[in-house]
Amino acid sequence: MIKVYSKHNCPQCKMLKKQLDANNIEYQEINIDEQPEFRDYLKERGWQAAPVVESEIADFAGFNPKEIRELIKAYKQ
Numbered sequence: 888m889i890k891v892y893s894k895h896n897c898p899q900c901k902m903l904k905k906q907l908d909a910n911n912i913e914y915q916e917i918n919i920d921e922q923p924e925f926r927d928y929l930k931e932r933g934w935q936a937a938p939v940v941e942s943e944i945a946d947f948a949g950f951n952p953k954e955i956r957e958l959i960k961a962y963k964q
Contacts (some may be wrong), residue, residue, distance in 0.1 A: 889914035890960070892929055892939040895921075899950035900938040910959045 889907070891914050905926045907914050908922035919925050919937070929939055944961045947954045 888960070889940060889942040890933075892925060892941075894917050894937045897937050899936075900930060902950055903938045903940070903955060906955055906959065910963065912959055912962045919921050 891903060892960055917925055934948045939948045942958060944958055945954060
Protein backbone atom coordinates (compact mmCIF):
# COMPACT_ATOMS: atom_id res chain seq x y z
CA MET A 888 0.00 0.00 0.00
CA ILE A 889 1.17 3.49 -0.84
CA LYS A 890 1.03 6.14 1.87
CA VAL A 891 0.97 9.77 0.79
CA TYR A 892 1.69 12.35 3.47
CA SER A 893 0.26 15.64 2.26
CA LYS A 894 -0.60 19.16 3.39
CA HIS A 895 -3.39 21.62 2.64
CA ASN A 896 -2.67 24.08 -0.17
CA CYS A 897 0.26 22.01 -1.45
CA PRO A 898 0.36 22.08 -5.27
CA GLN A 899 2.89 19.23 -5.42
CA CYS A 900 0.66 17.09 -3.21
CA LYS A 901 -2.32 17.74 -5.48
CA MET A 902 -0.30 16.89 -8.61
CA LEU A 903 0.93 13.62 -7.10
CA LYS A 904 -2.56 12.53 -6.03
CA LYS A 905 -3.95 13.52 -9.43
CA GLN A 906 -1.40 11.28 -11.18
CA LEU A 907 -2.11 8.35 -8.86
CA ASP A 908 -5.87 8.80 -9.31
CA ALA A 909 -5.54 9.05 -13.11
CA ASN A 910 -3.75 5.69 -13.10
CA ASN A 911 -6.18 4.05 -10.66
CA ILE A 912 -3.44 3.53 -8.08
CA GLU A 913 -4.82 3.11 -4.58
CA TYR A 914 -3.16 5.02 -1.76
CA GLN A 915 -3.77 6.10 1.80
CA GLU A 916 -3.58 9.84 2.28
CA ILE A 917 -2.41 11.22 5.61
CA ASN A 918 -2.82 14.97 5.79
CA ILE A 919 -0.29 16.30 8.30
CA ASP A 920 -2.25 19.53 8.73
CA GLU A 921 -5.19 17.45 9.99
CA GLN A 922 -3.04 14.86 11.77
CA PRO A 923 -0.05 16.83 13.11
CA GLU A 924 1.20 13.84 15.12
CA PHE A 925 2.68 12.53 11.86
CA ARG A 926 4.97 15.59 11.50
CA ASP A 927 7.34 14.19 14.12
CA TYR A 928 7.26 10.79 12.42
CA LEU A 929 8.32 12.36 9.12
CA LYS A 930 10.97 14.58 10.72
CA GLU A 931 12.50 11.58 12.53
CA ARG A 932 12.95 9.92 9.14
CA GLY A 933 14.57 13.01 7.66
CA TRP A 934 11.71 14.11 5.41
CA GLN A 935 11.46 17.87 5.08
CA ALA A 936 9.12 18.50 2.12
CA ALA A 937 5.62 17.39 1.21
CA PRO A 938 4.41 15.23 -0.31
CA VAL A 939 6.14 12.23 1.21
CA VAL A 940 5.51 8.83 -0.36
CA GLU A 941 6.13 5.56 1.44
CA SER A 942 5.62 2.26 -0.36
CA GLU A 943 7.04 -1.19 -0.81
CA ILE A 944 8.68 0.06 -4.04
CA ALA A 945 10.30 3.33 -2.93
CA ASP A 946 10.16 6.15 -0.42
CA PHE A 947 10.64 9.74 -1.54
CA ALA A 948 9.69 13.33 -0.77
CA GLY A 949 8.60 16.17 -2.99
CA PHE A 950 7.13 16.04 -6.47
CA ASN A 951 9.61 13.85 -8.32
CA PRO A 952 8.24 12.92 -11.78
CA LYS A 953 10.77 10.12 -12.36
CA GLU A 954 10.01 8.46 -9.01
CA ILE A 955 6.27 8.86 -9.58
CA ARG A 956 6.46 7.24 -13.03
CA GLU A 957 8.43 4.30 -11.62
CA LEU A 958 5.97 3.93 -8.74
CA ILE A 959 2.97 3.94 -11.08
CA LYS A 960 4.65 1.47 -13.43
CA ALA A 961 5.43 -0.91 -10.56
CA TYR A 962 1.88 -0.79 -9.15
CA LYS A 963 0.22 -1.28 -12.55
CA GLN A 964 2.01 -4.60 -13.13
